[in-house]
Amino acid sequence: MTRSHFSIILLPTLGCNADCEYCFENKTDRHLTLDHLAVLIDKVMDFLERKHIGRLSIYWQGGEVMTLPPEWFEQADIIIRRSAEARKKEVVNYLQSNMIGYSVKWNRLISEMFGNSVGSSMDFPNLHRRFKGGAPHQFETLWVQNVREAREAGIKISVIAIPNKKTLQMGAERFYSHFADDLRITEFQVNTPFPGGSSNRVKDGYPLDAERLGRFLTDLATIWIDRGFGKGVHVGPFDRLMEYFVHGHKNLLCIWRDNCVNDFICIDPQGYVSQCDCWAASYPTFRFGNILGRDSLCNILEKNEARRQLQERPGVLIQREDCIECRYLGICHGGCPVRAHTMQGNLNRKDPYCSVYLALFDRMKELAGMANGQSGPFPLRSVSVGKNQLYSNERR
Amino acid sequence: MTMEDGMNAITYNIPASLIADFGERKRIVRAHDPAEIVENLADEDLEGISFIKLLSLNGKLDSLMGWRNAIPIELVVSDTHRDLPLLYRYTPLLTDHPIRVLVPLVPGFGNVVKLAVSLNFAVKLEGGQPDESLLDEMQRIALFYLHQPLVAEPIDFFHSLFLAFYHRTSITLWTIQEEDSSLVRYITDEGEETMPGRFAGMKVNENFSTFMLEIQQGPVGEKGKCAGCEFLMHCQGYFKWPRREYRCDGVKTLMHTLRSAAEELRTDIASFHSPGEGGRT
Secondary structure, X not given: OOOOEEEEEEOOEOOOOOOOOOOOOOOOOOEOOHHHHHXXXXXXXXXXHHOOOOEEEEEEOOOOHHHOXXXXXXXXXXXXXXXXXXXXXXXXXXXXXXXOOOOHHHHHHHHHHHOOEEEEEOOOOOOOOOOOOOOHHHHHHHHHHHHHHHHHOOOEEEEEEOOOHHHHHHOHHHHHHHHHHHOOXXXXXXXXXXXXXXXXXXXXXXXXXXXXHHHHXXXXXXXXXXXXXOOOOEEEOHHHHHHHHHHOOOOOOHHHOOOHHHOEEEEOOOOEEEOOHHHHOOOHHHOOEEOOOOOOHHHHHHHOHHHHHHHHHHHHHHHHOOHHHOOOXXXXXXXXXXXXXXXXXXXXXXXXXXXXXXXXXXXXXXXXXXXXXXXXOOOOOOOHHHHHHHHHHHHO | OOHHHHHHHOEEEEEHHHHHHHOOOEEEEEEOOHHHHHHHOOXXXXXXXXXXXXXXXXXXXXXXXXXXXXXXXXXXXXXXXXXXXXXXXXXXXXXXXXXXXXXXXXXXXXXXXXXXXXXXXXXXXXXXXXXXXXXXXXXXXXXXXXXXXXXXXXXXXXXXXXXXXXXXXXXXXXXXXXXXXXXXXXXXXXXXXXXXXXXXXXXXXXXXXXXXXXXXXXXXXXXOOOOOOOOHHHHOOHHHOOOOOOOOHHHXXXXXXXXXXXXXXXXXXXXXXXXXXXXXX
């Protein structure tokens, strides 16, 4: 058995109980049947065997996952466990939900199938997350109430937040205080917005101003280092960048890996395979194939032209863009393909938030040096690499 | 040392098709097609293999992806422009195999080095007598290796030479570059035993040691051009082949850069460890 690992973003439904203005998914009422899930999982297991991959992570997302009943997931869990045990594979499930449909009846399932942990989403200020025909504050009130109840039941809630223009105006201090102090959320992450899917007034405002977004993120990182780092508060992507700059661990967000194509795929309720949830419901021409059809997953992934284009993207960027000159090439590789495709109409362009990332990387490198107890970014004045390698050699 | 001991100390760089002929000796196995290596190597052959060497970067990787062992892989770049984007294909193999990229010292080699280290591949530079324009690029990459904090992989020969300066050990460039014929031999596709590295395929008359002897008595010798050179201990005439009249000034500047950095680091670490200055003990 190799040490390899693979992930699936599994969308059992594209139905949703919310109507967020910036959502990139085209909603449908279709959901994955348990019969189809069994076929899908068997084909994924075939793929893992063929590629000698031992571990699988399944990220359950939607649509909104909690529009399906917990009983559906209990059956799904049995199907997956049986298949994994038969193939001697390890499977770990993760749950992403807007928590609007949460009630105590989910508690047992969340504990047994999802390690008593849920990833959710909320913005500050919340301008765009809402029910159909409702106001954002109504949505937020119910979210806060459900999150509180879940946490009282011992469920760990992490949050993804998408900044908007108002977020940037209000500043990093209020943003951090809202999540860490007011809501007592100890794990949250900031993602950059992009206008995926059909256009509307909100999406027309994307991308956010790069300079202001960069300043917001660097301010937020500084506040986190001061108030949360090492004190039980984890803020992404800063925490992983800190791990990298201090310890060299490259466990970075998907947008900054050398090629996301190597690490995961997304499967929608109809069995369509695509790169991630950002592509799945918005860009059907970028589907790789259908796992419920006759083809094996290996064939789908090896023969599809859209996947080949995605696979070749980092190599193309190295030749066409200025990434080869970048001091952060090793932790970015041109950034996110769906952001490039959506905002520049061309997959083979670098991520339009390039300057934001650069500002953030510079600041994190600086903060890592200071958090390390040094006056400058790195402990030795100039020969930093020699020092790192020397120490690692001496440890061997 | 007996002749048999000597043979056992030598690593043979062999084509995959000759695996069976080299039994239990230490081997580097090379092929253009990864499948050829996997097909030719039985589990019992794996013992004694230092690494496998892929001579082309555009072969199908399926066979290697499912290969259940952790043998290191060397990727040979032959065209720095054409092969540059192909490096991305090999990152999934890092889960199970250490990977090193062999980069020829030709114009544009620096981009390959930068991408390789950004993908967590080690690098070995190959080539012996760089011209003026190449020396500028080598100096830039040496500074990149020394001072770019995000470089976490060795770039040889810079790295081993830097460590030799730092530890004040006497390893030579011939050994670092795996071109010491007492340690490595190249076996041609026809099965002929020849010199390694830059000299692969070069026939040696009677004894491999005569080649090194020629160097000892030539430029490196007492009255040779290398006599008195401050880097003689580590270089041993490495840059005087194949053209003895090659001027080493640029190479010496490069080695000086590495040595100065190593000395600076020694000083820094000494102060880092010294008690009474807040240093760690």
